[in-house]
Amino acid sequence: MKISLVIPAFNEEKALKAVISEYEPYADEIIIVDDGSSDSTCRIAESLTDGKVRLFRHEKNQGKVAALRTGVTHSSGDIVIFTDADCTYPARYIPDFLEKIEAGYDLVLGSRQIRTENIPLFNRLGNFIFSSLAAYISGKTIVDSQTGFRAFRREMFAKFDVDAKSLEFETKMTVRAAKLGYKIAEVPIEYRERVGISKLRPVRDGFKMFFGLLTVAWNETSPLGKMIMFPSAIFILLGLGFGLVALYERFTVYYLVNEYYPLIAVFSILLGIQLISIGLIVDYLTKKLDRLEEKLS
Numbered sequence: 375m376k377i378s379l380v381i382p383a384f385n386e387e388k389a390l391k392a393v394i395s396e397y398e399p400y401a402d403e404i405i406i407v408d409d410g411s412s413d414s415t416c417r418i419a420e421s422l423t424d425g426k427v428r429l430f431r432h433e434k435n436q437g438k439v440a441a442l443r444t445g446v447t448h449s450s451g452d453i454v455i456f457t458d459a460d461c462t463y464p465a466r467y468i469p470d471f472l473e474k475i476e477a478g479y480d481l482v483l484g485s486r487q488i489r490t491e492n493i494p495l496f497n498r499l500g501n502f503i504f505s506s507l508a509a510y511i512s513g514k515t516i517v518d519s520q521t522g523f524r525a526f527r528r529e530m531f532a533k534f535d536v537d538a539k540s541l542e543f544e545t546k547m548t549v550r551a552a553k554l555g556y557k558i559a560e561v562p563i564e565y566r567e568r569v570g571i572s573k574l575r576p577v578r579d580g581f582k583m584f585f586g587l588l589t590v591a592w593n594e595t596s597p598l599g600k601m602i603m604f605p606s607a608i609f610i611l612l613g614l615g616f617g618l619v620a621l622y623e624r625f626t627v628y629y630l631v632n633e634y635y636p637l638i639a640v641f642s643i644l645l646g647i648q649l650i651s652i653g654l655i656v657d658y659l660t661k662k663l664d665r666l667e668e669k670l671s
């Protein structure tokens with residue numbers, strides 16, 4: 375199996391050289407994509423190129439995802455591995471990744487579970503929230519949906535690729551793969567302290583991730599799942615309406631004018647939540663059948 379490593383690099387002059395020498399023994403092809411860096415990243419990358427290490431350049435900065443796509447397009451391996459150009463992800467886990475792929479997993483995630491103190495606290499909180507949300511949406515337990523260190527068979531990229539420009543890409547890709555019923559493996563990895571300056575802007579990227587997740591959740595839900603989930607919005611709004619009126623009465627006239635309102639509110643909201651859950655289950659089962667059919671055909 376030929377292994378292609380794709381490394382997006384944007385102003386990573388401090389770390390790039392060390393990253394390449396660390397990954398060299400583990401890959402058959404290393405593709406660096408310099409994304410219009412304004413520091414000496416490009417010069418350093420050029421000095422590293424040889425038969426194995428190749429460099430592609432974007433004249434202007436186009437974002438991490440554009441760089442990843444350029445990398446995959448020019449790669450020729452059976453397996454593609456993504457990693458960051460910042461020394462955070464140790465290369466030594468690659469053999470474990472390959473083992474998982476050989477065992478039939480479609481997407482392998484380097485799940486940051488060892489020395490997580492190297493992830494800033496705020497980002498760790500974000501990781502926890504988004505991974506939980508991703509797990510709820512996809513019906514699968516995923517500890518680290520956002521990791522940038524991941525592997526898959528090259529032909530799978532077309533299925534996993536999602537509409538995103540920056541760091542919300544990984545989370546969306548994970549959820550899409552999970553939603554579509556592909557097999558995801560997590561390999562617990564150590565996360566090292568970053569070399570150089572972080573490009574992550576936690577609040578902005580957090581918002582993008584949140585809305586990105588909702589879009590994937592809805593887009594990747596099967597029509598039947600959507601049909602079941604759709605009325606839930608009406609029931610929840612109705613429930614909230616009745617609940618608010620009841621609260622208003624309780625706090626202004628101090629007794630309930632419409633004594634059934636709280637009951638209607640609770641039932642409506644519960645019904646809404648039930649419908650969402652049933653929709654998710656139906657969707658999950660439909661996807662499972664789809665994958666089964668795909669395997670049989």
Ligand SMILES: Nc1nc2c(ncn2[C@@H]2O[C@H](COP(=O)(O)OP(=O)(O)OP(=O)(O)O)[C@@H](O)[C@H]2O)c(=O)[nH]1
Nearest residue numbers: 382383384409437438441458459460568572573574
């Ligand atoms: N090509 C390209 N790469 C980028 C861009 N922004 C970030 N990157 C690269 O994408 C990788 C991930 O960015 P990071 O800043 O490490 O973000 P992160 O890993 O979520 O956060 P840290 O924990 O701070 O490292 C790094 O290798 C960056 O060089 C960009 O605009 N273009």
Ligand SMILES: [Mg+2]
Nearest residue numbers: 458460462568
């Ligand atoms: Mg990083």
